[in-house]
Amino acid sequence: MKIAFIGLGAMGFPMARHLSKHHELTVWNRTREKAERHAREHGTRLAGELAECAAAEVVITMLPTSREVDEVVDKLLADLRPGTLWIDATSGDPNASRLTAVRLATKGVGFVDAPVTGAVVGAENATLTIMVGGSPEGFARAEPILQFCGKKIIHVGPVGAGHAIKVLTNSIMGATVWITSECLLLAKRFGIDMKTALEVTNAGSGRSNASENLLPMRLIEGKWPLIFKLLHHDKDIRIAMSIAHQQHAATPMLALTQHLFTASLNELGDGADYIEVAKIVAKMNGASWE
Numbered sequence: 001m002k003i004a005f006i007g008l009g010a011m012g013f014p015m016a017r018h019l020s021k022h023h024e025l026t027v028w029n030r031t032r033e034k035a036e037r038h039a040r041e042h043g044t045r046l047a048g049e050l051a052e053c054a055a056a057e058v059v060i061t062m063l064p065t066s067r068e069v070d071e072v073v074d075k076l077l078a079d080l081r082p083g084t085l086w087i088d089a090t091s092g093d094p095n096a097s098r099l100t101a102v103r104l105a106t107k108g109v110g111f112v113d114a115p116v117t118g119a120v121v122g123a124e125n126a127t128l129t130i131m132v133g134g135s136p137e138g139f140a141r142a143e144p145i146l147q148f149c150g151k152k153i154i155h156v157g158p159v160g161a162g163h164a165i166k167v168l169t170n171s172i173m174g175a176t177v178w179i180t181s182e183c184l185l186l187a188k189r190f191g192i193d194m195k196t197a198l199e200v201t202n203a204g205s206g207r208s209n210a211s212e213n214l215l216p217m218r219l220i221e222g223k224w225p226l227i228f229k230l231l232h233h234d235k236d237i238r239i240a241m242s243i244a245h246q247q248h249a250a251t252p253m254l255a256l257t258q259h260l261f262t263a264s265l266n267e268l269g270d271g272a273d274y275i276e277v278a279k280i281v282a283k284m285n286g287a288s289w290e
């Protein structure tokens with residue numbers, strides 16, 4: 001099948017590599033060198049111009065936000081052919097994706113939102129969990145393609161549902177990282193050794209992915225790798241808040257998490273990793289993790 005893959009960032013580059021083993025892949029990236037490297041290393045076809053992607057049977061986008069996806073849709077819409085399927089793997093905005101689906105439908109083009117979870121390591125190993133929003137027909141077409149990038153592909157509802165559940169689960173994660181960091185800081189100030197505090201946390205009901213996998217390396221070994229940009233995480237939580245506003249829902253914990261993450265982003269900058277919010281937790285208390 002002819003697939004065009006747009007957006008060869010940390011996630012898109014390895015996802016396109018997996019797909020290229022099973023499909024005829026054309027790649028396009030804003031910074032052309034990355035697409036050239038992909039073509040060189042994985043035998044994919046380099047799109048000379050973005051417009052060439054419109055000839056594909058399936059177009060996949062993996063971009064920062066729905067805004068960039070919409071810019072790409074604007075550029076390709078006139079040339080897209082009826083019967084094409086657009087799979088948006090971006091962690092996007094469900095309202096934007098609904099509008100995008102309507103615009104594409106005017107050209108007879110199908111749309112599913114298919115954001116992913118599992119981080120860069122999941123993209124590299126094709127073990128992502130992929131949550132798909134779209135019609136049953138759209139899902140049936142997308143699933144056999146997405147299975148080359150992930151180990152669990154779940155149809156969660158109509159268009160937008162994939163984007164919605166993605167930002168909501170990331171919000172749960174954000175709140176968990178923050179509260180775990182706060183309590184571990186208190187344990188440290190109480191004089192409890194950090195390894196011991198984590199050992200107890202992970203043997204008890206306070207354990208989470210944050211306490212088991214993400215915080216130990218940072219808080220004990222002082223290693224703070226970039227695994228997921230705080231910029232993207234903050235974006236996800238802000239989208240979750242917009243869903244809450246739209247539903248007239250009372251979500252004080254979510255609102256607080258959003259304020260804390262946005263303030264952390266303003267303090268740490270666009271290049272920070274999302275677990276670095278733990279540094280802000282320490283800073284707010286005149287402390288450090290060292």
Ligand code: NDP
Nearest residue numbers: 007008009010011030031063064068090091119120228232
């Ligand atoms: P990156 O920042 O690594 O890559 C972003 C990609 O989008 C690059 O290819 C970039 O091109 C391209 N891009 C940025 N702006 C534009 C634009 N205006 N027009 C066209 N292309 C543009 O992001 P990730 O791959 O990490 O993330 C992509 C999406 O996946 C995000 O929505 C993120 O929230 C989500 N996600 C990320 C995870 C992670 O662990 N990284 C995990 C799960 C989901 P260029 O090379 O020119 O900069």
